[in-house]
Amino acid sequence: MQTILVADDQDHLRLLVRSTLDDPQFKVLEAADGREALELARRSSPDLMILDWMMPEMSGVEVLAQLREDRETTAIPVIMLTAKAQKIDRNQALLLGIRAYLIKPFSPVELLDRVHKALRPIGTAD
Numbered sequence: 001m002q003t004i005l006v007a008d009d010q011d012h013l014r015l016l017v018r019s020t021l022d023d024p025q026f027k028v029l030e031a032a033d034g035r036e037a038l039e040l041a042r043r044s045s046p047d048l049m050i051l052d053w054m055m056p057e058m059s060g061v062e063v064l065a066q067l068r069e070d071r072e073t074t075a076i077p078v079i080m081l082t083a084k085a086q087k088i089d090r091n092q093a094l095l096l097g098i099r100a101y102l103i104k105p106f107s108p109v110e111l112l113d114r115v116h117k118a119l120r121p122i123g124t125a126d
Contacts, residue, residue, distance in 0.1 A: 001025060001027050002025060002048065002119060003027045003044060003046040004029070004046060005028075005029045005040055005041055005044065005046040006018065006021075006028060006030050006049075007033075007036070007037030007040075007051050008050075008055065008081070009032055011032075014030050018030070020111050033056045034057045034060060035058050037049070037060075038058060038063045041076060045072070045073070045076070047077075047119060048077050048079065048119055049078045050078075050081050051063060051064060052082055053082035053084050054083065060082065061092060061093065064096045064098070068096055077118045079098065079099055079100045079102060079114055079118055080093045080102070081106060082101075082103065083103065083104045099118040100114040
């Protein structure tokens with residue numbers, strides 16, 4: 001079973017993502033703000049994070065930067081799921097090593113596809 005941490009301050013979005021990932025192969029953890037996401041990531045070492053950019057306490061980019069600075073969490077693959085659609089935002093997240101950048105509103109089918117790809121080891125063919 002693979003653990004996926006979903007961090008978003010909107011309850012309905014966490015519910016949609018959790019419903020999309022409703023599969024026995026996934027255990028879904030949830031965080032409602034950036035600080036909670038960072039603490040939960042450090043405690044649970046998820047196999048993947050789905051991270052919103054705009055959250056209270058800490059932004060998703062701040063969480064991502066902290067994850068990358070910590071030896072224990074630096075390798076956690078991250079999908080950024082956000083309403084921030086500008087190229088500069090996408091580039092900033094890419095520089096921090098995300099695996100995928102999805103813009104809200106999003107397709108659950110596309111999210112599931114990106115999750116499966118992100119959980120594969122780097123360098124594995126599609």
